[in-house]
Amino acid sequence: MGTEKSKADLLPGTLDMLVLKTLTRGHLHGYAIAQLIQQLSDDVLRVEEGSLYPALQRLELNGLIEGTWGLSANNRRARFYQLTAEGRKHLSQESARYRQVTGAVARIMGFA
Amino acid sequence: MRAGGSWQRFRRRLRYWRDHGERHRLLWEEMAFHIESTVDALVAEGMSEAEARAAARRRFGNMTHKAEESRFTWIARWINDGMQDLRHAFRGMRRDAGFTVFMIMIAGLGIGASATVFSVVNAMLLRPLPFRDPGSLVWMGNIDSWTATQPEHFSDLRQLNRSFTDMAGWSAFYFPGDKQLTGAGEPERLTGVPVTGNFFAVLGVAPLIGRGFTQEESEGKYASPSAMLMSHAYWRRRFGEDASVVGRKLTLNNKPVTVIGVLPESFDFASIFAQGTSVDIFIPWPLSDPNKPRGNTMKVLGRLRAGATVNSAQAEFTALGKQLANRHPERNALEPHLLPLAERVSGRVAPALFVLACAVGVVMLIVCANLSNLQMARWSARQKEMALRAALGAGRWRLLRQMLTESVALSCCGALLGLVLAIAATRQVAQLRAFNLPLLESVRVDGTALLFTLLAAVGAGVVFGLLPAWRVSALTLSGELQDGSRGSSGGRRHAWVRDGLVVAELAFACILLVGAGLLIRSFVRVLEVNPGFQPERAAAMRVDPSFRITNAPQQNVFLDELLQRARSVPGIAAAGITDMLPLRDDRSWGVSGKGQIYQRGHQPEAYIRVVSDGYFEAAGIRLRRGRAFTEMDRWASERVVVVNETMARTLWPGQDPLGQSVATDGGRRVVGVVADVRHTALEATGGLEMYLPMRQTGDYAAMQLVVRTTLPADSLAAGLRVALRAVDPNLPVKEFQTFQDLVDRAVSARRFLVMLLGGFAVFALVLASLGIYAVISYSVSQRVQEIGIRMALGASAGDVQRRIVLRTLGLAVTGLAVGLAGARALSNALGSMLFGVTSGDPLTYVGMGALLMAVAAAAGYIPAWRASRIDPMAALRSS
Numbered sequence: 005m006g007t008e009k010s011k012a013d014l015l016p017g018t019l020d021m022l023v024l025k026t027l028t029r030g031h032l033h034g035y036a037i038a039q040l041i042q043q044l045s046d047d048v049l050r051v052e053e054g055s056l057y058p059a060l061q062r063l064e065l066n067g068l069i070e071g072t073w074g075l076s077a078n079n080r081r082a083r084f085y086q087l088t089a090e091g092r093k094h095l096s097q098e099s100a101r102y103r104q105v106t107g108a109v110a111r112i113m114g115f116a
Numbered sequence: 117m118r119a120g121g122s123w124q125r126f127r128r129r130l131r132y133w134r135d136h137g138e139r140h141r142l143l144w145e146e147m148a149f150h151i152e153s154t155v156d157a158l159v160a161e162g163m164s165e166a167e168a169r170a171a172a173r174r175r176f177g178n179m180t181h182k183a184e185e186s187r188f189t190w191i192a193r194w195i196n197d198g199m200q201d202l203r204h205a206f207r208g209m210r211r212d213a214g215f216t217v218f219m220i221m222i223a224g225l226g227i228g229a230s231a232t233v234f235s236v237v238n239a240m241l242l243r244p245l246p247f248r249d250p251g252s253l254v255w256m257g258n259i260d261s262w263t264a265t266q267p268e269h270f271s272d273l274r275q276l277n278r279s280f281t282d283m284a285g286w287s288a289f290y291f292p293g294d295k296q297l298t299g300a301g302e303p304e305r306l307t308g309v310p311v312t313g314n315f316f317a318v319l320g321v322a323p324l325i326g327r328g329f330t331q332e333e334s335e336g337k338y339a340s341p342s343a344m345l346m347s348h349a350y351w352r353r354r355f356g357e358d359a360s361v362v363g364r365k366l367t368l369n370n371k372p373v374t375v376i377g378v379l380p381e382s383f384d385f386a387s388i389f390a391q392g393t394s395v396d397i398f399i400p401w402p403l404s405d406p407n408k409p410r411g412n413t414m415k416v417l418g419r420l421r422a423g424a425t426v427n428s429a430q431a432e433f434t435a436l437g438k439q440l441a442n443r444h445p446e447r448n449a450l451e452p453h454l455l456p457l458a459e460r461v462s463g464r465v466a467p468a469l470f471v472l473a474c475a476v477g478v479v480m481l482i483v484c485a486n487l488s489n490l491q492m493a494r495w496s497a498r499q500k501e502m503a504l505r506a507a508l509g510a511g512r513w514r515l516l517r518q519m520l521t522e523s524v525a526l527s528c529c530g531a532l533l534g535l536v537l538a539i540a541a542t543r544q545v546a547q548l549r550a551f552n553l554p555l556l557e558s559v560r561v562d563g564t565a566l567l568f569t570l571l572a573a574v575g576a577g578v579v580f581g582l583l584p585a586w587r588v589s590a591l592t593l594s595g596e597l598q599d600g601s602r603g604s605s606g607g608r609r610h611a612w613v614r615d616g617l618v619v620a621e622l623a624f625a626c627i628l629l630v631g632a633g634l635l636i637r638s639f640v641r642v643l644e645v646n647p648g649f650q651p652e653r654a655a656a657m658r659v660d661p662s663f664r665i666t667n668a669p670q671q672n673v674f675l676d677e678l679l680q681r682a683r684s685v686p687g688i689a690a691a692g693i694t695d696m697l698p699l700r701d702d703r704s705w706g707v708s709g710k711g712q713i714y715q716r717g718h719q720p721e722a723y724i725r726v727v728s729d730g731y732f733e734a735a736g737i738r739l740r741r742g743r744a745f746t747e748m749d750r751w752a753s754e755r756v757v758v759v760n761e762t763m764a765r766t767l768w769p770g771q772d773p774l775g776q777s778v779a780t781d782g783g784r785r786v787v788g789v790v791a792d793v794r795h796t797a798l799e800a801t802g803g804l805e806m807y808l809p810m811r812q813t814g815d816y817a818a819m820q821l822v823v824r825t826t827l828p829a830d831s832l833a834a835g836l837r838v839a840l841r842a843v844d845p846n847l848p849v850k851e852f853q854t855f856q857d858l859v860d861r862a863v864s865a866r867r868f869l870v871m872l873l874g875g876f877a878v879f880a881l882v883l884a885s886l887g888i889y890a891v892i893s894y895s896v897s898q899r900v901q902e903i904g905i906r907m908a909l910g911a912s913a914g915d916v917q918r919r920i921v922l923r924t925l926g927l928a929v930t931g932l933a934v935g936l937a938g939a940r941a942l943s944n945a946l947g948s949m950l951f952g953v954t955s956g957d958p959l960t961y962v963g964m965g966a967l968l969m970a971v972a973a974a975a976g977y978i979p980a981w982r983a984s985r986i987d988p989m990a991a992l993r994s995s
Contacts, residue, residue, distance in 0.1 A: 034146060035153040053154070054177030057147055058185040065128055065189050073142075076149070078156070083146045 019059050020068075021102060022049070024087065024095040027069060033082040034060060060085065068094050136187065143186055147179055197514075201521035208522060209529075212494065216526070219490055222886075223530025223576065225879060226483030228537030231561065231569045233476040233872070235542045237469050238568075239559040240462045246382040246558075248320020249419075254280070254426055255460035256416040256433070257453040264288040264412040266448045267403050272440055273416075273452070279429035280418035284318035286311040287401050289413040291701055291818045292393055293658045299367040303846060304354070305658055307394060308344070308368075309385065310401035316345075316379075318419050324348065326362040326377020333376075334400035338408040340371035341399035348381040350396035368399075370664060387557045388461055389415070409817075411705070412448050417457055430454045461554045467948055468869045474945075475631065478624045479876045480572070484580040485621045486883045489614055491523060492584035493894055502588060515589045523581025524574055531573035535561065538569070551864040587613060611895065618887045619931040625877070625884035626935025626968055627942060632870070632877035633960040634943060634950055639870045641952030642863055648793035648802065649698055650736025651855035655829035656697055657836070659821040662846035665814075668751035672811050674843070675728055676747065678821070681839045683730075687827040688836070692731030695816035696723075697853070698793050699862040707806060709767040710777035720766050722759075722780075722804035723795055726816040729809075732758075732790055734822040735855070742774045742788035749809040756812075757784035760792045760805040781808065781815075798862055799951050822855075829854050869949065881968070884931075885975040892924050893979040903983055904991025913984035920983055924976025925969070932965055 026032065026040050037060075038053045063069045068091035076082040087095070132139055151172045158168035176182075188196065209216040244250045258265040267285070274283045286309050293305035313334025316322070323345060333343040346361075355361045364375050385395045402408065420429060433452035441450050455463075495502070502515060510518075539561050546559045561569075659678060665671045675693065682691040696702065706719040714720070729745045731737075740761060749756055757778055764773035764786075776786045794802045810816065825832055829852045840847050860867075896903070903916055943955040953960065 033149070035150045038150070052177045053150065053175050054147070054179065054182040057143065057150075057182050058189060061143070061186040062189045065125060065132070067124055067128070076153070080149055080152065081145065082149045083142070 018102070019055065020063060021095065021098045023056070023059055023063065024068065024091055024098070027085055027087045027091070028095070031072075031074075031084040031086050033076060033084050035082070037085070063091070067091075140183065140187065143183055144179075147176070147182065151176055197517070198521065201518045202525060204518060205522035205525040208498075209526065215490070215494060219487055219526055220530045220533060222483055222486055222490075222883065223527045223573075224533030224537065226480050227527070227531045227534030227569060227572050227576065228541065229534075229876065229879070230476050230480055230572050231534055231538035231565055232541040232545070233472050234568045235538065235561050235565045236545060236559050237473055238562070238564055240465055240553070240555050241469060242564070243555075243558070245388065245458055245461065246321075246384075250458060251456075252420040253319070253457035254418050254420055254429060254454050255457045256283075256418060257455070257460075258412060258416075259449060259451045259453065261453055261455060261460065265414045265416050265450065265452075266410075266412050267408070267414045268444070268447055269440055269450045270414050270416055271403055273433070273436055276436055276439075277418075277429075277432060279421060279424040279432050281421050282314055282318050283416060283418035284312045284315040285401075285414040285416045286315060286389075287409070287413055288415050289409045289703070289817065294660070294818050295397065295399075296369055296660075296662060297366060297397075298370075298846075299365070303662065306350070306368075306396040308397040308399050309395050310338070310341075311398050312401055312403065315398075318417070319383075321379065321383045323377035324380040325359055326375070328377065329400045335402050335404050336400065338402055338405040339369070341368065341373060343376045343400060344368065344373050345376060345398040346378045347385065347395055347397065348379055348383070349394065351378045368397075370662075373399075384557055387555050391551070391554050391556070411703075426454055426456055465553060465865065468865070471631070471946060471949065472869065472872055474942075475628060475873050475876045478628055479880055480576065482621050482624045482880050482883050482887075484576055485617045485624070486887045487523075487527075487576075487580040488583050489617045489621075489887055489890060491519075491581060492587065492614060492617075493890065495519065495584055495588045499588060512589050516585050519585035519588065520578060520581045523585070524577030527573045527577035527580070530576075531569050534573075535566075535569055538565070548864070548868070551861075551868060553865050553868065583613065583617075614891050614894070615927060618884075618891050618927055619934065621884040621887045622928060622931025622968065622972065623935035623938060625880040626932055626964065627939045628873070628877040628880045629964040629968060630936070630939035630943060630960060631946060632873045633964045634946055634953055634955065634957060635866075635870050635873055637953045637957065637960055638949065638951040639863070639866055642798050642866060644952075645794065645798045647698065647798060647859065648737060648791050649855065650824075651859045653825050653829070654735055654822060654855040655825065655852040656694075656820045656822045656855070657833070657852050658818065659693070659840060659847065660819045661844045663844065668811075668814070671814070672750055675811060677843050678840065679728065679730060681843055682821060682823065682836060685832060685835050685839050687825055687832050688823045689826050690730055690733040690824040692734045692822050693728040693810055694731050694735070694820050694822055695726040695810070695818050697820055697822075697858060698735070698795050698855075699797070699858045701818075702795060705780055705806075707763070707767070707778055707780045707804065710779045710783065712767065712779070720763075720804055722763055722806040723802070724806055724808065726808045726810050726813055728811065731807075731822055734824045736824065737793060738791040740789045740791060742786070744788055744790075745807070745809045750811045753812075755782065755784045756787045756809060757781075758788040758790055758807040759786055760790055760802070760807075762792050762802070763804040763806060764789050766804055778806070780806070781813070784808070798859070866949075881971055884968075885971045888924060888927060888972050889975040889978065891927070892920060892976045893982075895923070896920065896979045896983045900986060900991045903986050904988040907986065908988040908992065916984045916986075917977075917980040920980035921973065921976050924972060924980070928969055928972035928976075931972075932968055935968075936961060936965060 022041050023037055026037050026044075029040070032040070034056055038056055041049055060069070060071070064071055064085075067088060069085045070088050071083045071085045073081060074084045151169075154172035154175060155165070155168045158171055159165060163171065173179075245253070247253060255261070256265065257263055258269075265285075270283065270285055274280075277283070290307065290309050292307045295306040295308040297304045297306050313329045313331065316328050322328075326345070328345070329343060333341070336342050344366075346355075351357060351361070359378075361375050362377055366373055366375060379398070385398075386393050418429075420426070430452070433454060437450045437452045441447075505518075506512075506515060542559050542561050546557050548556055661674060665674065679691055679693070682688060702723060704721045704723050707722040708714055708719060727745065729747050729749070732739060732744045741764075742758075745756070745758065759767075759773060759778075767773070767778070768776050773786050773789055778784050778786065790805075790807070792802045793805060794800065795805075796802070808815075810819075823829075823832070823836070833852050907913075907916065939961070940956060946955055
């Protein structure tokens, strides 16, 4: 139980940022978010899918995203999330910071 | 921006918390949708349904765990855990309901007692006096802290001093019921206090309706005030809070007076300055009027200027006092004695309250020890449950916290009960109007007391829960419980802790018992004191005539007629008149024998009583030498005086006092000597007393008819009233005040302390005996088999009983030894409250020790008796 590596592979706070970024594409439910992250990273980032939900709750509590119930493509009840204005702002701040941090790491490692 | 965000987050959090059940369900649905979607995708890729489902779950992870993790974003984890513990606690309480009710009752009684005592202490010592900026109010005594000051000195001090912004005073020379109010229905006797015009301004008390005294009103005539203020209580009682009474003209002592205002309810003069009486009205006290009472008649207070302290003011006043004494040798002595007003008001009761607070603290400790013991027994029975929880991963800290939550929940339930008890008790206390205690009427459970109760509940819960929780969690985790289920050695260390708790309980109970015993013995001693009069079947009634007596012959006739009528009422054995009642009223003059010269400040002071013939007999004051007053000691006859034994001894040591002359009051010849009467308190000897015949003086403020009855006084009141109407049809008469009431009031503060402390001691004794009973029964129940084997091997029922009772007595003796030593060490604190016994009074120690031993032995005997009934076969088979 819970021994999959994927969670540890992400920097702390990265999951929140990835979720926010994904949601810039529009209304998405949890499953779609997980799928998109996986696809866009070419299957490199495999989120333990369950971990998505506490993250979503946290983001919603902080007012960065907003969830509404709707119907999925195959007519099931699902919860769709969308970015709030505050979420957008938060995302741009976070990605700027992330760029700085990864840039610094890359320079140290001699990648750049 | 930031603050707004966190506020919104907080509101969202609250909302989530409110519908967390619904949110939880929806979250679960959302996660189920995710898994279904994964399953659909995998099936589409060609997996079988069952395989797909398993794979989806694997990819998702532990749903319950995720759901819980999500929930912690809504509710902080500790709240969640706390709620869970609380649920467990209440479930546990319901499971052994009898036990729980018992514990809640014990906690409730303890917390109730604490909250009550706290409320009393709060009202009398902690809460500021109901005046503006009470901290800067200062009381000025003269010579000592209670003697009054001469008004002329007051006027000079008020002008000369630099320490006070202003000084005010009221007359110490007023008596209960010395004002007659007419013009508003039935004539009525009132108690009115003359105050300086600025009195209310200095205190910072504004009238509820109407206004205070004007300059003109406060410079009128002493005998006929033109304005009066009403106390709130009197306004309610007599005028039903009718605001239109302000401005009305009434008649006070046959003189017109205007009601100018009503004082607020918070201003209770009597409860602060004259406990155990009631004050109805306030009238101005014209210091400029030469016809006001002379001598030390003024109680003085002042308000400190910013920057001045009591000490600096004292220095200034000492100097001013000397200066004034030199400038005016004709006046009475002046030695200002300043102390903070609050100290003057409640300083007297502070030591008693301190003792009470300590006592209730000890009671709380006993309660905690008892509950600790019970909780330990209860949790030992639940060790299996604890072990299971520990095995499932609960850490020691978590177990501890759960047990503490349970204890605190219990004591909080107890606190609810305690609060109800405290509210009831404080109501009772506040109604003890006749008690001679300051601020008693303001005793109530207020916000501070509520906070105190909450703290006491949580504190007690932690204190009594900590020890058993620590022990139990330690045992649980160290795995000692496996062998703890049976056998005789099960809880050796448990037993040790338990015994220790019981010994502590007994020791504390012993301390309380000894303290209460010493005070009870003092109380009995006080009641045994010979007050110098016989309170049984003596009663007094105000009988001042409604008309003004203008000359001595008229007064003589009035007295003759009044006494004759009173004595003719069946059931009255003796009747006389006095101006002052013992243990209530006081006034004193400097006295000297004829030809005796005393240095300034060394002249003896004697209490002055103006009495008629028959008074000594009615009050039961013994005549020692010579004769009492008779009807023939009249205005025109020789001026005579009766003195008490102390005065005779002081003025004429070794000589025959009869026939001597006193220089006071124009010179009088001593015709009799009577026994000493205790005036100020039963505990204090009276000092010098001088009785003047009423028919030979006009210098008295009241006429109290004192009767000695052969029937209960109340049944005579109506007959007496009818008889007296013949003398003066408008005579306003109130009920009798019995002399026993006077004595009761004098001992009321002591009685209050004894009642409370005695109650605590009994409660402590009951708790300690319960504690010893619980421990012994528990140890018996743990050793049923051992006892069974002993009996099977031939031990008699008597042997078994003896062993158990001996163990009980062992505990009791240890507790007693510690307790007696502690009591001896602490009893000195009672010091000033003891009377007629020393703090080491052997009788009390031995008696209380014996009582404690007896109760302990009885508490231990019940389980011993039960043990001896054990059927050995049943006991051995039961395992």
